[in-house]
Amino acid sequence: MSGISINKDLKVAIQASxxxxxxxxxxxxxxxxxxIKEDKSPLTEADRRANDIINSYLKPTGIPIISEENKQIDFEERKSWDTCWIVDPVDGTKEFVKRNGEFTVNIALVSKSSPILxxxxxxxxxxxxxxxxxxxxSYKSVLTTHSSSINKVMDLAQKLEPKNNTSNLIEVVGSRSHMSKETEDYISILKDSGKDVSIVSKGSSLKFCLVAEGKADVYPRFAPTMEWDTAAGQAICNSIGIEVISEATKKPLLYNKENLxxxxxVVSKDII
Known part of the structure; x- marks a missing residue:
């Protein structure tokens, strides 16, 4: 990855993760x-410890933080923020509890309501x-240790490229934990249009990564998510021309909203 300049805030986010x-x-x-938290999602010691570590890296940047595990700040204060971090210390805690390995650390930097890193x-x-x-x-680095330096991360970085699909097969990302009726209906519409459909399953924000690295065509999400579930994935996708489009507005998802x-x-390179 020589020759690519890396933003100082991106370096901090990588080190924190x-x-x-x-x-x-x-x-x-x-x-x-x-x-079990009030929203019925699980919480482990890993969530707390990871959140403390991430806060220790991000607070010195002077940029305010929205994290799933921080006390939520009233919108009257947040609405004046031009830039903020959006963090999920452990995305996919259900996957963590199941011990299937498909859980992630999500860190995004948002400016003027859009993810930029x-x-x-x-x-x-x-x-x-x-x-x-x-x-x-957008890049992917397969590391050998959590203690990898930024230089090592860059040395191992492989460019992400979405699929250039010319076949009749549409690979659709489906959640291991949530497959709503609306998602099933979406898949039925694809099939009715003459497409062959294959389901690719992953937990947590890795569903965004499947589309970003060309292992799937589209990720429809017709079930609840919070901003910290999606901001990092949207940044990684947007960086290489993949859109994350709200079904409500038909425009990109926005962040630091009054309601998080x-x-x-729907996540795809070409709107499907």
Whole structure:
């Protein structure tokens, strides 16, 4: 990846995600308990420890932080933010609890409601995805240690390229944990239009990564997500020309909204 300039904030986000990945795996590799939050999602010690690590890296940037595990800040204060971090310390805690390895650290930088940088780290397999929208690149690095330097991450970086699909087969990303009736209806419409459809399953924000690295054509999400579930994935996709389009507005998903719940959306290079 020589010759590519890396934004200082992206460096910080990468370092934070790797360090968070290390503490997450410390918990994952030992017996652990979990509790159920008010929204019925699980919470583990890994979420708390990773959140503390990420905050320790991001706070010195002086940019405010929205994190799933931070106390949520009232919109009256947030609405004046031009730029903010959006973080999910462990995305896919259900996958974490199931011990299937498909959980991630999500860190995104948002400016004027749009993601401009994104990092997704899969600590169970030491695989890092990162994208810079303004410089127009997204990469994947398969690492050997959570302690990898930025230089090592760059040395191992492989450019992400979406599919250039000329076949009749549409590979659709479906969730392991959520397959709504609306998603099933979407797939039926594709089939009725004469397309052959194959389902590709992944947990957490890795669903965005499947489209970004050309392993799927489209990710329809007709079930609830929060901003911290999607911001990093959207940045990685947007960096290489893949759109993340709201079903409500037919425009890209926006961030730091009064309500941090996302509308339904579709991720694809070509609107399907």
């Amino acid at each position: 790797l360090e968070a990945g290390k503490v997450i795996m410390d918990v994952y590799d030992a017996p652990f308990d979990f509790e 994104g990092v997704i780290y899969t600590p169970a397999v030491k695989t890092l995805y990162f994208g810079d929208v303004l410089n127009g690149y 719940l996302n509308p339904w959306f």
